[in-house]
């Protein structure tokens with residue numbers, strides 16, 4: 001899987017992605033991450049990439065020409081996505097789609113980070129193929145958004161996570177049925193008088209699976225009723241599980 005990132009702060013992204021899961025994936029050759037400086041093709045002494053907006057207004061805008069030149073010099077894997085608040089919201093399904101690009105076409109995708117007031121509109125209309133937003137708020141730059149995409153997608157690339165099945169089971173995972181994840185516990189069995197639910201220590205795996213499902217349902221009903229609606233409400237089996245494991 002190849003992912004190219006264009007930014008005026010290449011060290012920021014490169015450093016982030018040299019740790020933990022992403023760092024290991026790069027060392028193992030599972031993730032070919034290339035971070036490029038948007039100033040790379042500038043020729044003036046200040047390596048200028050921004051200028052004031054036409055029509056007036058606060059702040060600076062990243063200029064089209066240096067951005068076109070930086071991308072063309074590399075010919076990165078496409079699609080190339082601009083990170084911005086007007087983009088398609090990133091969710092787990094979108095992350096899965098992006099991870100799937102590793103096995104198609106150019107073998108990956110690319111990300112373009114904005115800064116200041118954003119990029120010249122001609123970059124959006126004639127250089128990039130799409131836009132990604134990481135949420136309904138405004139960041140100071142696209143780098144953190146790129147890191148979010150890298151981490152959400154990187155862990156879905158086959159082989160990157162130690163146990164491939166865990167991505168399916170967790171919140172929003174394909175195996176979760178569109179639910180949030182059930183509560184997790186680890187050792188010791190009691191902490192400050194707080195005990196692990198007996199069922200998890202029962203050794204009865206059928207009952208553990210049903211308990212987990214009931215807890216995932218309960219948590220999703222409480223915290224994200226929109227996810228329950230999206231899957232068409234509760235089934236008779238869901239109701240049965242909730243009744244089998246009533247709230248303590």
Ligand SMILES: C[S@@+](CC[C@H](N)C(=O)[O-])C[C@H]1O[C@@H](n2cnc3c(N)ncnc32)[C@H](O)[C@@H]1O
Nearest residue numbers: 083084114115117118133134138139141142145
């Ligand atoms: C201060 S923002 C510019 C916001 C722009 N003036 C607007 O109102 O849409 C600077 C950069 O941060 C990045 N950014 C900000 N919010 C983002 C979000 N929610 N998702 C992804 N990138 C974001 C974009 O790359 C953007 O060019």
